[in-house]
Structures are given as structure tokens and as C-alpha cells.
Amino acid sequence: MKITINNKFLFNAKGMYTGILFLVLQSTTFGQVSPFQYSINKQATGKQGAVSSAHPLASEVGLDMLKQGGNAFDAAIATQLALAVVYPGAGNIGGGGFLVAHTTDGKSIAIDYRERAPGRATRDMYLDKEGNPLLNLSQHGHLASGVPGTVAGLFSTHKYAKLDFVKLIEPAIKLAEEGFVITASEARSLNGSAPSFIKYNTQTPVFVKSGGWKAGDTLIQKELAVTLKRIRDNGAKGFYEGETARLVVEEMKRGGGIINFEDLKKYEAAERAPVVFDYKGYTVIGMPMPSSGGLLMQQMMKMVEDRQIGTMGFHSPEAVQLMIEVERRAYADRAEFMGDKDFVKVPVKSLASDSYLKERMSDFIPGKATPSAMVKPGNLQAESDETTHLSVADRYGNAVSVTTTLNGGYGSKTVVGGAGFLLNNEMDDFSVKPGVPNMFGAVGKEANAIQPGKRMLSSMTPTIVLKKRKPWLVVGTPGGTTIPTSVFQTLLNIIEFKQSALDAVNNPKFHHQWLPDQVMVEQDFPKTLQQSLEAMGYKFTNRGQIGRTEVISITREGKKITAIEAVADKRGDDHASAY
Numbered sequence: 333m334k335i336t337i338n339n340k341f342l343f344n345a346k347g348m349y350t351g352i353l354f355l356v357l358q359s360t361t362f363g364q365v366s367p368f369q370y371s372i373n374k375q376a377t378g379k380q381g382a383v384s385s386a387h388p389l390a391s392e393v394g395l396d397m398l399k400q401g402g403n404a405f406d407a408a409i410a411t412q413l414a415l416a417v418v419y420p421g422a423g424n425i426g427g428g429g430f431l432v433a434h435t436t437d438g439k440s441i442a443i444d445y446r447e448r449a450p451g452r453a454t455r456d457m458y459l460d461k462e463g464n465p466l467l468n469l470s471q472h473g474h475l476a477s478g479v480p481g482t483v484a485g486l487f488s489t490h491k492y493a494k495l496d497f498v499k500l501i502e503p504a505i506k507l508a509e510e511g512f513v514i515t516a517s518e519a520r521s522l523n524g525s526a527p528s529f530i531k532y533n534t535q536t537p538v539f540v541k542s543g544g545w546k547a548g549d550t551l552i553q554k555e556l557a558v559t560l561k562r563i564r565d566n567g568a569k570g571f572y573e574g575e576t577a578r579l580v581v582e583e584m585k586r587g588g589g590i591i592n593f594e595d596l597k598k599y600e601a602a603e604r605a606p607v608v609f610d611y612k613g614y615t616v617i618g619m620p621m622p623s624s625g626g627l628l629m630q631q632m633m634k635m636v637e638d639r640q641i642g643t644m645g646f647h648s649p650e651a652v653q654l655m656i657e658v659e660r661r662a663y664a665d666r667a668e669f670m671g672d673k674d675f676v677k678v679p680v681k682s683l684a685s686d687s688y689l690k691e692r693m694s695d696f697i698p699g700k701a702t703p704s705a706m707v708k709p710g711n712l713q714a715e716s717d718e719t720t721h722l723s724v725a726d727r728y729g730n731a732v733s734v735t736t737t738l739n740g741g742y743g744s745k746t747v748v749g750g751a752g753f754l755l756n757n758e759m760d761d762f763s764v765k766p767g768v769p770n771m772f773g774a775v776g777k778e779a780n781a782i783q784p785g786k787r788m789l790s791s792m793t794p795t796i797v798l799k800k801r802k803p804w805l806v807v808g809t810p811g812g813t814t815i816p817t818s819v820f821q822t823l824l825n826i827i828e829f830k831q832s833a834l835d836a837v838n839n840p841k842f843h844h845q846w847l848p849d850q851v852m853v854e855q856d857f858p859k860t861l862q863q864s865l866e867a868m869g870y871k872f873t874n875r876g877q878i879g880r881t882e883v884i885s886i887t888r889e890g891k892k893i894t895a896i897e898a899v900a901d902k903r904g905d906d907h908a909s910a911y
């Protein structure tokens with residue numbers, strides 16, 4: 333039975349989306365929520381558990397797993413799988429991601445399921461004979477894809493979960509098989525990518541609709557449902573071997589890609605030691621290499637720690653200038669030193685040491701911009717746009733922070749024929765040639781050069797902050813190279829500027845990444861503040877929006893959890909759920 337009831341989008345006085353999407357009534361529900369009738373919440377509070385993600389249906393699927401006795405790891409797995417269906421622009425099984433978690437028994441965990449360069453990848457594969465970069469190939473189509481890691485990551489995560497994997501994947505299968513209604517922004521996004529879907533596919537994918545999509549249309553993905561069933565029935569082998577692998581390799585052959593059976597079979601997720609550092613008595617837990625996110629956070633937070641930024645005031649020219657300058661310096665180091673530690677030596681200890689960071693800020697002049705041309709990567713002592721984030725917390729005290737990505741919106745735009753999932757374009761996160769900017773304008777060098785099997789450097793920054801050794805904040809965002817600066821600003825907004833999680837997420841963000849030497853700002857960044865900073869020598873450029881940050885904050889009385897608040901960013905259809 334399908335009954336169209338209503339379809340309206342509402343905005344409150346602050347311009348925040350509080351819309352209700354009443355569309356079509358059907359029988360399948362996740363908890364209270366139907367894929368054909370759902371609303372978008374930006375804030376939710378409970379005592380038992382909470383999920384915040386880029387899509388209402390994905391958050392509700394995760395919450396439902398918590399209600400059914402699962403823990404935060406169960407919810408994180410089910411939410412990711414649901415995102416792979418309802419949020420095809422970034423949710424994925426054809427991409428990769430990172431998970432940072434803190435368990436109820438006090439363990440900090442980092443799981444790396446970043447994509448890897450195929451075995452036949454070569455250092456100069458995106459250069460023509462004259463050495464000119466061929467960015468179209470690193471960014472679009474079959475050759476742009478790294479070997480996907482998400483499915484391996486989900487199974488690595490599952491050892492911390494409580495429920496059967498079959499239960500966790502079932503909602504995603506249903507959503508793919510029976511469909512769900514799409515919002516106006518999803519319709520716009522799919523329509524905007526239609527020319528690329530046609531160009532970069534050997535078979536027209538389900539994402540292309542003749543006459544275009546509109547809000548309230550139902551997206552059904554039968555082929556994806558069958559692929560998910562193979563994963564349900566055969567585990568990770570249902571993706572990396574057998575029929576799915578055959579379909580990937582066939583797709584590669586049709587479109588000139590290089591991923592082969594061996595690349596898929598060999599893929600493994602890796603559990604790594606997380607980045608852990610202290611900031612004014614709080615413990616910050618982040619993702620290590622091959623993500624630059626955890627180390628950049630450590631560098632930036634430590635460079636401001638002893639500078640009384642809280643007393644300067646939120647969005648004061650003094651505070652913002654200081655933050656821009658620490659961002660500039662940290663990103664200069666990213667370009668020079670950071671890459672996959674399994675392949676290159678990354679001087680992590682030196683880059684994070686107090687003495688190095690003090691030295692790094694020695695040329696900082698309050699009130700005056702330091703041109704990037706004068707900020708070279710630091711001197712070290714020898715030493716031994718599209719991504720998505722979800723935050724989860726449960727009543728047991730587990731906290732899980734996951735950022736996953738296809739890289740650009742809809743990744744390479746290539747859908748595996750017969751398997752219904754999009755492949756990433758993560759190869760562009762390598763440095764295709766020293767000094768040549770990638771799609772985020774980031775430059776890199778030898779540390780991030782292409783090598784077979786290597787993981788490309790990431791900016792993803794899933795983060796957890798502990799207060800008195802217990803999870804307090806679970807934070808992360810998409811946004812390419814703007815990810816670490818968005819997380820940095822969100823944490824300072826809460827810790828130093830005493831903002832609510834909702835304000836910390838929704839307040840305008842800014843970003844500096846060393847090169848290009850400019851401050852990128854959102855449209856609502858205050859103009860008077862911009863003018864004060866321009867007078868100090870900063871150049872500005874507008875950027876549509878920066879990030880879609882999801883925060884969970886946990887309140888305790890003694891050891892007892894008294895509230896778990898989930899907040900979802902105003903910038904998209906992001907949805908907070910809690911009970």
C-alpha cells in the first residue's frame with residue numbers, strides 16, 4: 333500500500349531545517365520510523381543511547397539496534413550499512429573509512445579500513461608523457477578507485493559488537509530492496525550528478541532517472557540488495573571474493589580500471605594504536621596514519637593550549653587569527669611529512685612534541701598574517717567533498733566515532749554493473765605529483781606518493797574526548813581537508829568558548845590549509861570579523877559550506893550516565909536520534 337500524505341520542508345527562525353517529510357506509507361519500519369514517512373531531527377536527548385548521522389533513516393536504523401540490545405558498535409555497523417543505501421553520495425560499501433572508539437572497559441580503539449592502491453598502480457599513473465597531471469583520471473571513472481575497505485572494516489568492528497551480523501545488515505537490505513523516499517536535497521544531488529553517471533559508467537545506473545528526481549520519489553536499488561545479501565550470507569568473502577569480486581573485475585575490464593581479484597582478496601582492515609593526547613585535562617582520542625586527522629588535531633590543539641584562547645572570546649579577531657595560524661602550520665607539515673606509515677617513515681613523535689610545536693609558533697605575530705611562503709614545513713630532529721560521519725554512544729559506556737568516504741560526491745561516479753554500488757575515487761588523495769593540488773587543493777610529496785598496496789593519506793578525523801577517563805564528546809565530520817579544522821573548531825567552541833554542542837556545530841566555520849594561502853569561510857562568517865582579519869593581511873575566499881558535523885555529548889553524575897545528547901549539523905539532512 334502506498335499513500336502519499338504530505339511533503340513539506342520547514343525552517344525555524346535561525347534558518348535551521350526542522351522539516352517534516354510525510355510521504356508514503358508502507359509496512360516496513362525501523363523502530364517507529366518508516367522509510368516512506370520520516371522526519372528530520374537536529375537534536376535528541378535520551379539516557380540509553382544516541383546516534384547522529386547524515387540521514388534520518390540511517391540514524392534510526394542504528395538507534396533501533398541499540399533498542400534491540402545492541403551496543404554502540406552494533407549501531408555503528410548498521411548505520412554505516414544503511415548509509416550505503418540511503419546516502420549513496422558518501423555512504424558506501426565501495427569506499428573506505430576509519431573508526432575510533434572507547435569501550436566501556438576503558439580501551440581506546442582505532443580501526444583503519446582505508447582503501448589501498450591496487451597492485452598494478454604506479455607512481456606516475458596519473459601523469460602524461462610530458463609529466464603533466466591527468467586529474468580527470470585520478471578523480472573520475474574506473475582508474476580513480478582504490479581497493480574498497482568498508483566491508484572489511486565492518487567485520488573488523490563486529491568483534492566488539494553483540495548482535496548477529498545478519499541482524500545488522502537486514503535493514504540495509506530492506507531499504508535497498510523495497511526503497512525509501514528521497515528528500516529534496518537528495519533529488520538535487522542525484523540530478524546534478526546525472527551527466528557524470530552517464531559519462532563514467534558502462535551501464536546506466538539506477539541513480540539516473542529519466543525526467544529527473546524530485547522530493548518524494550522512491551529510490552529502489554535491487555542490485556545493491558543482492559550484493560548486500562551475498563555479504564550477509566558469506567561474510568567479507570561475499571564482497572571480496574565470489575560473485576561480487578567477479579562483477580568488480582568485469583567492471584574494471586569494461587572501463588579500463590586496474591583492480592583485480594588478488595587486490596580484493598588481499599584487502600584487510602588494520603587495527604591501529606590511536607592518537608591519544610591530553611588537552612587541559614581532557615583526553616582526546618583520534619585516528620593515526622594513514623589519516624592526518626589525529627596528528628593535525630594534536631598539533632593544532634597543542635599549539636593553542638597555553639595561549640588563553642578562551643578569554644579572547646568566540647570569533648574575536650585575536651582567537652580566529654591564532655587558529656588560522658596554527659592551521660596553516662599544521663597543514664604545511666601534512667604536505668611534507670604525512671603518509672601511510674606502513675610504507676613511509678612519518679616522524680609522528682617529533683611532529684607532536686611540545687618542543688617542536690613551541691618552535692613552530694615562534695614566528696607567530698599576533699595581529700599580522702604570516703604568509704604561507706614564509707611557513708616551510710618544520711625542521712625536525714632525527715627521530716626514532718564527499719565523506720560522511722556518524723557518532724554513536726550507548727548506555728553501557730561505549731562511544732564510537734566513524735568517518736567513511738567515497739572521496740568526492742558519489743566517488744568515481746562509477747557503479748559496479750550488476751552489483752549496484754559506487755566505487756570511490758580515493759586515488760586522488762595520493763599526491764599524483766609533488767606540488768600538484770588534489771581535488772581539495774591539498775599538496776603532498778614523497779610521503780604520499782602512489783605505491784601498490786599503499787593507503788592514500790586522509791584527513792578524516794573521527795574523534796572522542798574523555799572527561800575523567802570516560803567518553804564525553806563523540807565528534808567528526810566530512811569535508812575533505814576541512815575535516816580536521818572543523819573538528820578542531822567544534823572542540824574549541826565547546827571546551828574554550830563554552831558553547832552548546834548545537835551552537836558549536838552550527839556556528840560558521842573557517843579553514844586554512846597552508847596552500848592555497850587563503851582563509852576559506854562559510855557565507856555566514858561575520859563580515860566585520862573578516863574585515864578585521866583582512867586588515868592583518870589575510871585573504872578570504874567563500875566556500876559554500878564547511879562540513880556536516882555530528883556530535884554526541886554524554887553527561888554523568890559520578891559514574892552514572894544521566895543524559896546522552898545527539899546533535900546533527902544544520903547543513904544537510906543530518907539527523908539526531910536518542911532514547
Ligand code: GLY
Pocket residue numbers: 718719737738739740758761789790791792812813
Ligand atoms: N577523502 C577524503 C579524506 O580521506 O580525507
